[in-house]
Amino acid sequence: MPEPPASAAARDTDRRTYTIGELARRYEVTPRTIRFYEQEGLLDPERRGQTRIYHDKDRVRLKLTLRGKRLGFSLAEIREVIHLYDHAPDGDERQLRRMLDILDEKRAALTRQLQDIQALQNELDDVEARCRDSLASLSRQRASS
Amino acid sequence: MPEPPASAAARDTDRRTYTIGELARRYEVTPRTIRFYEQEGLLDPERRGQTRIYHDKDRVRLKLTLRGKRLGFSLAEIREVIHLYDHAPDGDERQLRRMLDILDEKRAALTRQLQDIQALQNELDDVEARCRDSLASLSRQRASS
DNA sequence: AGTCTACTTTACGTAAACGTAAGCCTGCTC
């Protein structure tokens, strides 16, 4: 799904707010899941009375979280990335350099993932080839009977 | 099923067997984990008496399993792929076609993963850029003092 | 024979990531 460009319309989108139910439907999770992510420090929505109000920033965080989950990261790891994202510019030099190190580490993990995906795709190619061979030999059998 | 021809060296490798401890050390998991994978139908080692004997085929399965795990697949999903791999050529036409469908599905999942990785890499790039900006502005501050 | 070391089974424990149910509040809408 393509993100809207930074136009007047985008500003509009940025001002939008969401209820927990809206977000849940949009990303196909339950409200319970969203509340759980908040409890785990991944979200921090505004409150109006007791009710949670989600802004676009929260929505992006949720999206990031679900992406991380699809890649097999734990919520703790995802929280780390999110906090990187939010606190990147503040901190002393030592902290910033440490952050760059962590970034390298995360990048390395993603590279490993890429390799794993390639390897798995090759396996799938292999299975598919054998499947197709079998199908072909079945149809040859049929032809010669 | 005709065993692969392979070279003398490869045959050597193929004839090697491993104890559970050897495999565990090699792949940095515990014996417990390996037994658990067997219990879940992911491995099926030979037995000599009570002791498990792992052949190269089992080792490859374990490798495949760990790869799947790194990608966030559940053991159930990995088992599905492994059984695809093992039973690809036997089955009637309907089964084979269904298998090709499942393959497409798995491939789609991997493609989604690739996209997720790209997106996350972009986020990391973003964080890194902001980090470097902050570092630069820190050093400018130092220079002007 | 005794002692390691590495294997085995059985079984209970645990962390992560939610699901599910109960009970309450609030703002419509008929």
Add this chain to the structure above:
DNA sequence: GAGCAGGCTTACGTTTACGTAAAGTAGACT
């Protein structure tokens, strides 16, 4: 003003993927 939809909290339940401990066995070394 009764009901209903959707939000809230609290709390216990569940699945997955192992960890951990106890108790036993089998071969190798001293």
